[in-house]
Amino acid sequence: MEETPAVMIGKALRTVIQRGNIAKAVDSLPVEINELGYDPWGLHPDRAKLYFALASLFYRYFRPVVHGIENIPDGRVLLVGNHSGQLPFDGLVVTMACLLTGTPPRLPRPMVERWFAVLPYINIVFSRAGAVLGDPINCRNLLEAENAILVFPEGVKGSGKTWKHRYQLAPFGRGFMRLALQTNTPIVPVAIIGGEESIISVYDFKPLARLLKTPYAPIPPHLFLVGPLAFWPLPVRFHIYFGKPMTFTGPFDDEDEVIDRKVEEVTDRLQAMIDAGRAKRRSVFR
């Protein structure tokens, strides 16, 4: 076969898939697929291997240090993380950490923002790799099928944070807690350190966001020096802390005030983990 750039990239990715144990990890996942290899949400494990190989390049780029992966219990679990970094590299790093360092490997299904579904091509890549539209019924169905779900209850308020609000949790929604109660699912808080420094935003240019129909339009401080390269993530080191599982009991349709108190327990725990993780970090690059 002619050694075109596409062929060379394909070969390189296949090598990454094999060497990085991605194939072995994906093959060991308990996914129910149909005769054409898809699950009902569009996950295609064989194609996902290719996307995970690409994702693993970023995973290596960020050189994450993973703590407490053993805290993820078997079966259904909600991984609740702090969101940051403008682009969803935090989700990518946590997903790859569970896949590559989990024993056994787990594939947390990331719940993605609703606007991903209307992005051409990206919606296909995300579905084939296991991402699912962030919707309570999708989430409930996946939990009842004993999946791990990765959620960022801050939503776009978290990912679009500007520098002055870094590592301060935006208010959490109540949906994840109601789902945990309804499906009797443990919650594992996940503190992600490094995301805030990967793509720094000093200002959210809202008129541009409205024009582009995006949730926010980040302005990196060095945008005027390096142009679009400012959106390339900095080679910071990620530290991922998986906390001990938290279990909650009570009716899922309880009053908002009651649910808010339970949500607060999770945000308090997560904020404490973030603060401790940052205190231990010697440099954003080490």
Next chain:
Amino acid sequence: MVGASLAEDGFRIVGVDYRKVEHPPDYVEAVYRANYNKTLIEDIFRRHRPTHVLHLGRVGNLKEQIGKRFDLNVLGSRKVMDLSLKYGAGRLVVLSTFHIYGAHPRNHIPIYEDEPLRAGTEFPQIADAIQFDNQALTWLHRHRALPTVLLRPCHVVGPHINNTISRFLRLPVIPVPMGFSPMTQFIHERDIVAAIVGATKGEASGVFNVAGQSPIPWLEAVALTGARVVPVPSSLGALALRASTRVSSAFPPYMINFFKFPCVISDVAFREAFSWRPRVTDREAIVSTVRGY
């Protein structure tokens, strides 16, 4: 095909269509051309006193004027249901469609029977289909004396099917929206026939989704046809479809959303209520639709 299957089971079949039926099949005892909302339909009920009424003739063709579709689908259906009750039918089956849920970027997977019908928000042309369904739903709750089954099947395909989706899959060149491939469900003609027959002979009543084996991406379905695939920017495709409906009925514009966003339904309730399972694989369903056997 439903008639043939029921005839084999000993039912006597009377057919009614609002269009002319050129060659009625042998198993049919009588065939009438009658608008469902006109007086002749009552004569047919009076003469034959049907024990089971299968209302399968919803008009989905947008070539028909909205006024006529409303008359046939809404007023006509109301009349068929009222007459079924008046003349003592023992069971009523109404065939609706999953199109009324609408394909939408916010759709979760799967969609259950009690969920909102989004289709009308973007395509008001489908209002008659939504009202057809809603009316049957209200009717079945009000008239418990006549057990009624309302079916909402996914895309029905097969060698003998001549609906929009089957004709589209048979094209030699298939345009697809660039950058989208939503999970899509198909049910083969043999399976939908078995489902309708099961609903006719069964005991449960209510509203039920009916789907095939399992959802597959739209581009996989197109690939199975062997057609040449032409990706088209979806805005251009939508514009072309809206323009084309002014001169032809070939393709309802709302269908483009079914090639961009998912509309995956759950038929668990139907499977449990009627002990029914689809037998035909997705691959066979698509391939047989294109090959014609």
